[in-house]
Structures are given as structure tokens and as C-alpha cells.
Amino acid sequence: MPPSAKTDEAYGQQDGFPATNASRRRQPPPKLKKPIPHYRHLVRWNKNVVPDSIEEQQMNQDLVVLRRALDLFLNNSMAEGEAIMAEGPIPVTGSLAGSRYASAPPSSAAEAAKRAREALGMTNGEKNGVSSPYGDEKRQQEAMSAMPDDLSSLHSSSPPSSKEGKKDASSSSGSSSTKKSKDKSAGMYYELGKAIIQGLRALVTFDPEEIELGMKAFEQAIKTADKQRKGSLLGLGSVKAVGSFVVGTIGAGSFKSMNRVQKHAELIYAEATILRSLLSVLYHLDVWMVIEECINLRHAFTIIQGLKSFMDSVESELRHGKNIDHYQIDEHLVSGVTLSYSLYNIVISFLPEVIVKMLQFIGFPSDRDWGMAMLAACGDWDPMAPPENPQEHAERLSSSANEGVRRQFCDMVPIIFQVIVSSFIPMNHIDLNYAEMINNYNVELYPQSPFFLFLKGRHLQVTSRLDEAVATYKSVQVEEPRWHQLGHIFVFEEMMCAMMQNDHQTACEKSRQLLKESRWSKCCFRYLTGITGYERGDQSEKKKIDNLMEKVEGGMQKVAGMNLFFETFCARKSKRFIKEGHLLLPSYDFMLLWNTFDMMPPKILQKNLANISSEVRRLQALLPEKMRERESQPLAAKDQTIEASSGGMLGGMFSSKNALLRDSKVANYENFYDDYCLAFFLQGLVAYHIAFFPEEAFNPEMCALAQESFQTVFRYAPLMNDDTYTYYFSHYYKAKIWIHQGRLDEAQARFKYLLGLSNTNMLGLPALVGGKGKNSLELFVLLKVHSGLLDIETARATLTGGNSTAAPSVRSASIRAGSIRSSK
Incomplete structure (x- = not known):
């Protein structure tokens, strides 16, 4: 710690703390370092004119049908959406130049195209949810029969009759060039759509066979898109992944010479490569495979970056x-480039600083705030705009700019990061009202959507409205048998809400359901079933609980060659239970991993504090008398951290190792000090959240209790054997208190100290008295620490008034982003 730093006593308990706590649920938007691109206004294609190119006709047909299938899928009609995709594309085998449709006047062509979209359920009114056509097969057939013959065959989602198929085959068999065109025109968007569905099923089930099928599906999408790429350009078709890694980027001029289909082929090729790489990492469980797939990701990014450069040039x-x-340029290309390039920026920004700098050196971007703003521009969202009036809202719902097949995913990403990721990794510039606004718009479009309803429930949960969240989760029914696993995410969140509310009966029932039905993590679900049954206190189930705990470690799995941190945690705790026959406050302990203390309302926090404090008093009664006498000695600042020169022991009061070990023993309680520190840490954690509950009055008594509890953890940390994570988390929350108090230098020093403790075996971190310095939640702590350092930067910028200028907001750019108020 800095020698000049004041002690807590010098500051006093209330110095520097605000009277009312700041909101962590609605923060001002960031000041961006560069302008936001607005690609919506670049859309320039006439969807009512049938193009001369067979490939483009095929792609247009596929996009219309894929949009229909996607709407069904998002609205909880997975089977119907999959059925459309399973039928496969209908090849466009001949030009329509000499057809009756081609000679029709423009108004007739526009009307025919409109009827084609109506037949596929894509009218604006239906998108509003006013007259949803989901499942209305009769209406679709009637609309199809009213269409001109040529256009009906172009846009039909049903395969032609066998007689027609033979006729088409015979007419196209006379020319090798026609065969080649037919082969090239195989629907690349169909292949991408089918691959995404299979990839999502692989993630839902986590089944190796499903993952392998997903990889094969993406490989087929890559091959199909590769046939339509412009392969003569350097860095594109003929150059492999390693070549593009060396070349680096592709200029905008390369894409300017491409036709519309070739641009889409490049985008699909890159997207399929990215998604296949992610599944490959899950499937192979090999660190070397991660390195290989990083090269493929670099190759895909080269294409995405080239497309972005092209669109920037067109915007100029x-x-x-x-x-x-x-x-x-169409809305599908715009939403695709926006989504892919934004995700690269956002995901990389979460990595440790050293890795981020290495990736930036080889050309990867890393700007989370800018990536989020880019996604907002795609949807024409502005967190600073006033609420929309009914007319503006209706215009947004009916805007054709929302029809891009990746449009809803551009909305999903910021919602997911605001209501899910921010719960695990504290983030700056959170605005849950903004996330709710985007999600409500999508719920209105897809009122039965399990995806957006889950995000709605999650928003209620993170804003401490647990009962409403549970009601929302229960309202969703995933009826499709093939997607039954998707419903388990609702069951899991119901279980976590029950654990927060100390409803052990419900928590036990939900954990048993997950263990029986879900394939996600047998290790985690066995442990949860064990601890919820243990917390319920039914002695008749003790044997079942013991059997479950013995099987926990056997259910562990690896991702990219590494164990999942929460499974490692469960395995270590189950070993303790098997050895000692009990665990201390296991539900609260597990909830630390899911950061649920942030979600608890004040009444539940107070109730949980009473439960934890009861255990604290029980353990204090077991503390040896000589250790109580030592507690009267003040704990100096140097005793709060482990120094490399201390030989594994804290200085000061713990200078005599033998005497300490002799005086500290508790009969028949080997891990007493693990439980002792855990109880005090949990007490301090809950007190911290009560003291700094957002937008509530600051509670100085709870803040003092939190600091005293963390000090107790520091005092007894050298005596822990296993649960050393409580020591690291206590330092983290101590630093967070200092940030609230304005002691930024001290908080920063504490965070840097925690960063220095990473990878304890390699860096030679002195072990604690028990000889086990390893922290099973090390990665979790480091992610929080990196976020804490960003909090300090933000706090300093606020104090100094900042020196950067905000980039234009989404609605204030010189060229509007194809605003819904002036839809083309």
C-alpha cells in the first residue's frame, strides 16, 4: 500500500461517502473516441425488380423465405421454421427475361412482390403482431395461388411437383454452363440458416454429436458461399487462412468491383467460419485447436474488416x-457487417489487457463502447432520446429497415450484455431502461419468443423484482420436443430466484428437474441438487445427497482444454462435503458465482444477513480463547496483504508460526478457518450491498460492518486451507468501498495487488499456512478487478470533468441513419 495512504480510522466511517448511492442500473452513455458509422442510410436496392442474374434471384428468394423462417423461430414456432429450412431452396434454373412477369409494368411487378411478401407473412401489419400469420397455412396457400405463375415459383416455400421437377431437370441438362449455374445457385443463405439452427441446438444440448453436426453444417455453408465468392482477388477465394493472416486487410476497392451476390457470399463465408471455429473449440477440447481456430478467426475478420472499409468508403x-x-447495398448486408464487426470489438474488450494489446498489434479492434453504439445505430436506437410517441413507435414497427435477417441479433447483443454479462462482470455505462426499451420492441414483434421473454425476465431479475421475474419465466412454454433443452434456462433462473429468497423446497425441485433433463453440466446440477436438499434439512435424504456429492467430480468437462471455473468450484466443495459431512451456507456460497447478491432487494438482503450473522455467532463461539485474545491487537496495513518476502506468513501478529498453529487448533474441525473466513466474507458482502443499494440512502452502519468483516478475513486468511477465494474477494470489495469513498489511489493499489496474485504457481506466490494458495475462482476475480480499474478511470474523469468530446449521438449525425421517422 502507498506509505502516505490514510488508514480507515484516519478517514472516519462516513468521510467521503455520498448521502445517496449512485445508480448502477442507469449510467450516462460513454464518450466515444471516434464517430459512429451509420450504414442504414446506405441501403440502395429495389426489392420490387427481379434481377437478371439467376444467382441474385436465388438469393432474393432465399432471403424472403429465411426471414419468414426466422420470424417463426423467434416466435416459439421452431418446428415450422425448421420445416421451411428443411425443404431446401428451390433452384432458379432459368432467366425470367422472356417471361410474362418480366414484361409487366413496374406497378404490376411491385404489386406482385408485395403479394409474395404477404404470402410469406412479412407485411408490416403482421410484423406488428396485429394479425400474425404464424401457422395459417390456408391463408398462405390462397395468397400463393393469386400470384403470377413465374413469381409464384420464384418465391414459393414448397418444393415443386415431381413432374415439374423432371421437366426442369430435362430442360437444364442440355448445357454444361446451365448445370454449373444451377450448382452455383444452391442457396447459401439456406445453408447458413440451417447451420445456425444446428449450432444453436449444439449449444443448448452441449452434446458432442450435436456439436459435430453443427460443425459439418457450417462447413457446408462455407463451401456453398465459397462457390459464389470472387476468388481471383488477393486475400479472398484462392488465399488460405494463413495467407490472409499475413496480408492483413482487404481494401474497399476489392469489394466495389463485386456484385451484390459476391458481397453476401463474402459475408456468409466469414460468418460461417467464425461460428464453425467456436464450435470446433468446444468439440476438440484441445489448446492447439484454439490456436488454429484463432488463425481462421483472423482470416474471417480480414473479410469483415474489408466489408466495413467498403461501406465506410461508400458512406464517404x-x-x-x-x-x-x-x-x-441492402439491409441484410448492413445488419450483417454491423453485427460481426461490433462483436469483434465487444468480445475482445473483455480479455486481459496484455492479450488485448497483442490482438491489437495484429489488427484486431477492441472498443466495447463503440461496438455497442454501432449496434444501436443499426436499430436507430438512442439512449438519450425521449420516449417515442405512439405514431413514432408505429413507424418503427413498420419500417422496412428492420427487415435485415440479422437485425434482431443486433438488438439481442446489447440487451444480453446489459442484463446478463454485466451481472457477472461489472461494466460501465449500464442503462437497464435502455435495454428494456429495445427488448419491449422485440417482445411486441414476437410476443411468444422464448429468447426475448427470457431477456424480459432477466431484466426484472437484475432490477430486484424477483416475483415478477419468476412469473415471466413460468409464462414461457417451449413445446417443441427438439428444443426442450431451451426451456431449462428458465428453470435455472427460477431456481436461482428461489435460492435468493431462501425457498429451499422450490430450489430443490428445480435442481432435480435440471439434473434429470438437462445436459449442460452434470457436475454443477449434481452439486446444486445436493446442496439444495442439504439446505432443506430432510434427514431421510442424507444417503441420496451423499451419493450425489460423490458423483460431482465425475461430471466435470473441459472447454478448449480447460476446466470450467464453476465446475472446479463445485468439485472442490463436494470433496469437502464427502470428507466432513457438512458445508457452511452452501447456497449463499454458490450464489457468489452468479453474482445474485446484486439482484436481491433490500428486504431479502436483510433476511439473508440475519441468517449469515447467526452462523457467524456460532463460529465465533468455537474460536479458541487465545485467538480471541489476539483479536484485540490491531491489524496493521502490512498485515492485510501477503508479501513475497514474508515466506508464506503474514507479518506482525502472526510472526510466530509454531505458536500460531498451536493456539489456533479447533478440535474435530480441520477447515474451521475456511468456514470462519467464509462466514465473515458473506456477512461483509451482504452488508456492502445493503450499504450501497442503488438509489437508496447510504447506510453507514452496514458499511462499517462490511469493513470490519473484511478485516476479519484478512486477519485469519493465513490459516485457511482451501477457500482462499474469500481472501481475494474481500480485497476486491474493500477496494470498491474505497472507490465509493473517493480513495482512488488506494483502491487502484489494491487492485494491482490482486492482479499480481494471478497464476500463483508460476509466479511463486507464497502459500497460506495450509500450503494451498491456489484460488479456484481466480479468473472470476481477475475479470472483476479489470472492471474495477475501469471504474477508477471513470471516477477520475468525472472528478476532472473529462477531456474528451462525445461522438455524435445516433440521431444527431449529419446523415441520418435511415431513421424510422423518414423510412425509405
Whole structure:
């Protein structure tokens, strides 16, 4: 610690703390370092004119049908959406130049295209949820019969009759070039759609066979898209992944010479490569495979970055008054480039600083706030805009700019990061009201969607409305047998809400359901079933609980060659239970992993504090008399951290190792000090959340209790054997208190100290008295510490007034983002 730092006593318990706690649920938007691109206004293609190219006709047909299948899938009609995709694309085998449709006047063509979209359930009114056509097969058939013959065959989602199929085959068999065109026109969007469905099923089930099928599906999508790429350019078709890694980037000029289909082929090729790489990491469980897939990810990023450079160049041309219609940019390409490039920025930003710098050196971007703002621009969302009036809301729902097949995923990402990721890793610039606004719009479009309803329930949960969250989770029914696993995410969240509310009966029932039905993590679900049954206190089930705990470690699995941190935690705790026959407050202990203390309302926090404090008093009664006498000695600042030169012992009061070991023993309680420190840490953690509950009055008594509890953990940390994570988390929350108090230098020093404790075996961190310095939640702590350092930067910028200028908001750019108020 800095020599000049004041002690807690010098500051006093209330110095520097605000009277009312700041909100961690609605924070101001970030000041961006560079302008936000607005690609929505670049859309320049006429969907009502049938193109001359067979490939483009095929792609247009596939996009319409895929949009229909996606809407069904998002609205909890998975079987119908999959059925559409399973039928496969209907090849467009001949040009329509000489057809009756081609000679029709423009108004007739526009009307026919409109009827085609209506037949597929894509009218604006239906998207509003006013007259949803989901499952209305009769209406679709009637609309199809009313269409011109040529266009009906172009847009039909049903395969042609066998007689028609033979006729088409015979007419196309006379020319090898026609065969080649037919082969090339195989629907690449169909293959991508089927691969995404299979990939999602692989993630839902976590079954190796499903993962392998997903990888094969993405490989097929890659091959199909590769046939339509412009392979003569350097860094594209003929150059392999390693080559593109060396080349680095692709210029905008390469894409300007491509037609519309070739641009989409590049985008699909990159997307399928990224998703296949992610499944490959899950499937092979090999660190070397991770390295290989990183090269593939770099190759895919080269394409995505090239497409972004192309769109930036087109945007520049538009700003200078040039005509950009010939580039034929559509909303599907816009949403795809926006989604992929934003995700690269956002995901990389969560990695440790050393890795981020290495990735930036080889060309990867890392700007989380900018990536989030780019996604907002795709949907024309602005967190600073006033609430929409009914007319504006209706215009947004009916806007054609929302029809991109990746549009809903662009909305999902910021919601997921705001209501899920921020629960595990504290993030700056959280605005849960903004996330709710985006999600409510999508719930209105898809009122039965398990995805958006889950996000709605999660929003209620993170804003401490647990009963409403549970009601929302229970309202969702995933009826499709093939997607039954998807419903387990609702069951898991119901279980966590029950654990927060000390409803051990419900928690036990939900954990048993997950253990019986879910394939996600047998290790975790066995442990949860064991501890919820143990907390319920039914002695007749003791044998079953013992059997479950013995099987916990056997259910562990690896991802990318590494154990999952929460499974490691469960395995270590189950070993303790098998050895000693009991665990201390296991539900609260497990909830630390899911950061649920942030979600508890004040009444539940108070109730949980009473339960934990009861255990604290029980353990205090077991503390040896000589250790109580030592507690009267003050704990100096140097005794709060483990120094490398201390030889594994804290200084000061613990200078005599033999005397300490002799005086500290508790009969028949080998891990007494693990439980003792855990109880005090949990007491301090709950007191911290009561003291700093967002938008409530600061509670100085609870803040003092939190600091005293953490000090007790520091005092007895050298005597722990296994649960050393409580020591590291106590330092983290102690530093968070200092941030609230304005003691930023001291908080930063404490965070840097924690960073120095990473990878204890390699860096030679002195062990605690028990000889086990390993922290099973090390990664979890480090992620929180990196976020804490960002909090300090933000606090300093606030104190100094900041020196950066905010980038234009989503609605204030010089060229509007195809706003819903002026839809094309």
C-alpha cells in the first residue's frame, strides 16, 4: 500500500461517502473516441425488380423465405421454421427475361412482390403482431395461388411437383454452363440458416454429436458461399487462412468491383467460419485447436474488416453527393457487417489487457463502447432520446429497415450484455431502461419468443423484482420436443430466484428437474441438487445427497482444454462435503458465482444477513480463547496483504508460526478457518450491498460492518486451507468501498495487488499456512478487478470533468441513419 495512504480510522466511517448511492442500473452513455458509422442510410436496392442474374434471384428468394423462417423461430414456432429450412431452396434454373412477369409494368411487378411478401407473412401489419400469420397455412396457400405463375415459383416455400421437377431437370441438362449455374445457385443463405439452427441446438444440448453436426453444417455453408465468392482477388477465394493472416486487410476497392451476390457470399463465408471455429473449440477440447481456430478467426475478420472499409468508403461518397445506387447495398448486408464487426470489438474488450494489446498489434479492434453504439445505430436506437410517441413507435414497427435477417441479433447483443454479462462482470455505462426499451420492441414483434421473454425476465431479475421475474419465466412454454433443452434456462433462473429468497423446497425441485433433463453440466446440477436438499434439512435424504456429492467430480468437462471455473468450484466443495459431512451456507456460497447478491432487494438482503450473522455467532463461539485474545491487537496495513518476502506468513501478529498453529487448533474441525473466513466474507458482502443499494440512502452502519468483516478475513486468511477465494474477494470489495469513498489511489493499489496474485504457481506466490494458495475462482476475480480499474478511470474523469468530446449521438449525425421517422 502507498506509505502516505490514510488508514480507515484516519478517514472516519462516513468521510467521503455520498448521502445517496449512485445508480448502477442507469449510467450516462460513454464518450466515444471516434464517430459512429451509420450504414442504414446506405441501403440502395429495389426489392420490387427481379434481377437478371439467376444467382441474385436465388438469393432474393432465399432471403424472403429465411426471414419468414426466422420470424417463426423467434416466435416459439421452431418446428415450422425448421420445416421451411428443411425443404431446401428451390433452384432458379432459368432467366425470367422472356417471361410474362418480366414484361409487366413496374406497378404490376411491385404489386406482385408485395403479394409474395404477404404470402410469406412479412407485411408490416403482421410484423406488428396485429394479425400474425404464424401457422395459417390456408391463408398462405390462397395468397400463393393469386400470384403470377413465374413469381409464384420464384418465391414459393414448397418444393415443386415431381413432374415439374423432371421437366426442369430435362430442360437444364442440355448445357454444361446451365448445370454449373444451377450448382452455383444452391442457396447459401439456406445453408447458413440451417447451420445456425444446428449450432444453436449444439449449444443448448452441449452434446458432442450435436456439436459435430453443427460443425459439418457450417462447413457446408462455407463451401456453398465459397462457390459464389470472387476468388481471383488477393486475400479472398484462392488465399488460405494463413495467407490472409499475413496480408492483413482487404481494401474497399476489392469489394466495389463485386456484385451484390459476391458481397453476401463474402459475408456468409466469414460468418460461417467464425461460428464453425467456436464450435470446433468446444468439440476438440484441445489448446492447439484454439490456436488454429484463432488463425481462421483472423482470416474471417480480414473479410469483415474489408466489408466495413467498403461501406465506410461508400458512406464517404454519399457525403460528397455522389450516387451510390450502383453498389446495391441492402439491409441484410448492413445488419450483417454491423453485427460481426461490433462483436469483434465487444468480445475482445473483455480479455486481459496484455492479450488485448497483442490482438491489437495484429489488427484486431477492441472498443466495447463503440461496438455497442454501432449496434444501436443499426436499430436507430438512442439512449438519450425521449420516449417515442405512439405514431413514432408505429413507424418503427413498420419500417422496412428492420427487415435485415440479422437485425434482431443486433438488438439481442446489447440487451444480453446489459442484463446478463454485466451481472457477472461489472461494466460501465449500464442503462437497464435502455435495454428494456429495445427488448419491449422485440417482445411486441414476437410476443411468444422464448429468447426475448427470457431477456424480459432477466431484466426484472437484475432490477430486484424477483416475483415478477419468476412469473415471466413460468409464462414461457417451449413445446417443441427438439428444443426442450431451451426451456431449462428458465428453470435455472427460477431456481436461482428461489435460492435468493431462501425457498429451499422450490430450489430443490428445480435442481432435480435440471439434473434429470438437462445436459449442460452434470457436475454443477449434481452439486446444486445436493446442496439444495442439504439446505432443506430432510434427514431421510442424507444417503441420496451423499451419493450425489460423490458423483460431482465425475461430471466435470473441459472447454478448449480447460476446466470450467464453476465446475472446479463445485468439485472442490463436494470433496469437502464427502470428507466432513457438512458445508457452511452452501447456497449463499454458490450464489457468489452468479453474482445474485446484486439482484436481491433490500428486504431479502436483510433476511439473508440475519441468517449469515447467526452462523457467524456460532463460529465465533468455537474460536479458541487465545485467538480471541489476539483479536484485540490491531491489524496493521502490512498485515492485510501477503508479501513475497514474508515466506508464506503474514507479518506482525502472526510472526510466530509454531505458536500460531498451536493456539489456533479447533478440535474435530480441520477447515474451521475456511468456514470462519467464509462466514465473515458473506456477512461483509451482504452488508456492502445493503450499504450501497442503488438509489437508496447510504447506510453507514452496514458499511462499517462490511469493513470490519473484511478485516476479519484478512486477519485469519493465513490459516485457511482451501477457500482462499474469500481472501481475494474481500480485497476486491474493500477496494470498491474505497472507490465509493473517493480513495482512488488506494483502491487502484489494491487492485494491482490482486492482479499480481494471478497464476500463483508460476509466479511463486507464497502459500497460506495450509500450503494451498491456489484460488479456484481466480479468473472470476481477475475479470472483476479489470472492471474495477475501469471504474477508477471513470471516477477520475468525472472528478476532472473529462477531456474528451462525445461522438455524435445516433440521431444527431449529419446523415441520418435511415431513421424510422423518414423510412425509405
